[in-house]
Amino acid sequence: MKIFIKEQIKDVDRYTIENEPITSIDLMERASEAIAGWISENIDKQIPLLFIAGKGNNGGDGLACARILQQKGFDCSVYPVYGKNFPNEECRINLERLPEDVSFIDNLNGIDKRTVIVDALLGTGVSGNVREPAASVISQVNSLNNKVISIDLPSGMSTEPLLSSQQIIKAEVTLTLQFPKLALMLPETGEYAGTVITLPIGLSKTYLEQTESPYHYIDVSLIECLKKRRSKFGYKNIYGHALLICGSKNMIGAAILATGAALRSGCGLVSAHIPYDERVALQTRFPSAILSFDKSGYFSEMPSEISKYNAIGTGCGLGTHPETMKAFETLLKSVKIPMVIDADALNILSMNKELLKHIPVNSILTPHLGELKRLIGEWNSEEDKSRKITNLSSETKSIIVVKGAHTAIYLPDGTVYFNSTGNPGMAKGGSGDVLTGLITGLLARGYNSFEASVLGVYFHGLAGDKACEKYGCESMNSLDLLQEFSSNILSPIT
DSSP states (O other), X not given: OEEOOTHHHHHHHHHHHHHTTOOHHHHHHHHHHHHHHHHHHHSOTTSOEEEEEOSSXXXXXXXXXXXXXXXXXXXXXXXXXXXXXXXXXHHHHHHXXXXXXXXXXXXXXXXXXXXXXXXXXXXXXOOSSOOTTHHHHHHHHHHSOSOEEEESSOTTOOSSOOOTTOOOOXXXXXXXXXXXXXXXXXXXXXXTTOEEEEEOOOOOHHHHHHSOOSEEEOOHHHHHHHOOOOOTXXXXXXXXXXXXXXXXXXXXXXXXXXXXXXXXTTOSEEEEEEEGGGHHHHHHHOTTSEEEEESSSSOOSOOSSGGGOSEEEEOTTOOOOHHHHHHHHHHHHHOOSOXXXXXXXXXXXXXXXXXXXXXXXXXXXXXXXXXXXXXXXXOSSHHHHHHHHHHHHHHHTOEEEEOSTTOEEEOTTSOEEEOOOOOGGGOSTTHHHHHHHHHHHHHHHTOOHHHHHHHHHHHHHHHHHHHHHXXXXXXXXXXXXXXXXXXXXXXXXX
């Protein structure tokens, strides 16, 4: 799914209106029906709803939604922040369409704590600082403990983030229309959005398919297009051999998690190069893994026959011992196949950036934000960060997977894919080791670097979502992710 920016968001509405054809007010009705449908399925009718309406299209959506839900038996009230003299024609029409039993308020003082606030104040047209009276309303909403549902974007957020100091409503849920907006994907602003739900509203398929964008959202349709079928007469050697160079003394857990994930990826063989003294823990847990041993308590020597592997993953629990740094340099200079580089391997690159030029083409680097800062330095804004990541991707001819909420996959040509799965419960030690193992296994399985990255982050997040459902976000841990990888998820639908 493409993520459109700036003028494209206006253009797709205009194109739909002109070419479907459909009137603007009817397109708004279609969007409002989608919003009302989600609210009616997820909010109990006994809970009052307060619609904070602005004077633009976002306000019109809110007013139409209030009408639809009132007619469904909800108790709806409206706070028209700019009064009832709407300059927007669609707002005025939807104001006039409101049933008589919809009540109006002129401030937020003393509202019931049970009331769900539906934020329809400001939409995608925001740029720069929010002016009064909207600024005061945003501040007051954020001071309340009521649940907030925002329509399209939390009010005050621009579609492309400007300053982190922007005044923005803090929503629990954002119902974004047709496609996510870029600001919802990024840390500086996305935190305000809460859970992001994308609601299709029937915008022009022709426009969506033919119009280019560098930004994409990973959805099920993309995943199903990428997944490979498994041959009935296949055998282990045709599905690839993955090597994981991970773990060190007292850090064998990282190797166990990465190895376990690779074994769930569908590749034919998985080898793990680990310190000899740590062999029992891994061998007991995963007897199907082939073990290669290092005489030291850390990575200090190359595995034998390195050319027989189809993909190599390294860094998880590796440490940064001087001999490990030398061995990692030798590894980079010895192999030509794509590598998955994570954790301490990234830290070694940060300490010796001359090694960046030796990274094999089409490798995949998987930093979290701390590791990313060590690689590219501090950034002034999301735009600056994105530019620096793209430069690193281009210079190394590698894919950069920036882990976090909506994990972002940066390609050398500037294209970015944002993940749609995952949850805050995955912010636990070992989650990244699982991702490294999974992507390495997918590379060995025969997926190219782009496909392995997209499938890896999607299924990693999906496993996290399943673990969260089972154990809760607080209690789930990285080992739970391994239990949630299953063949019916990773295999194509036949």
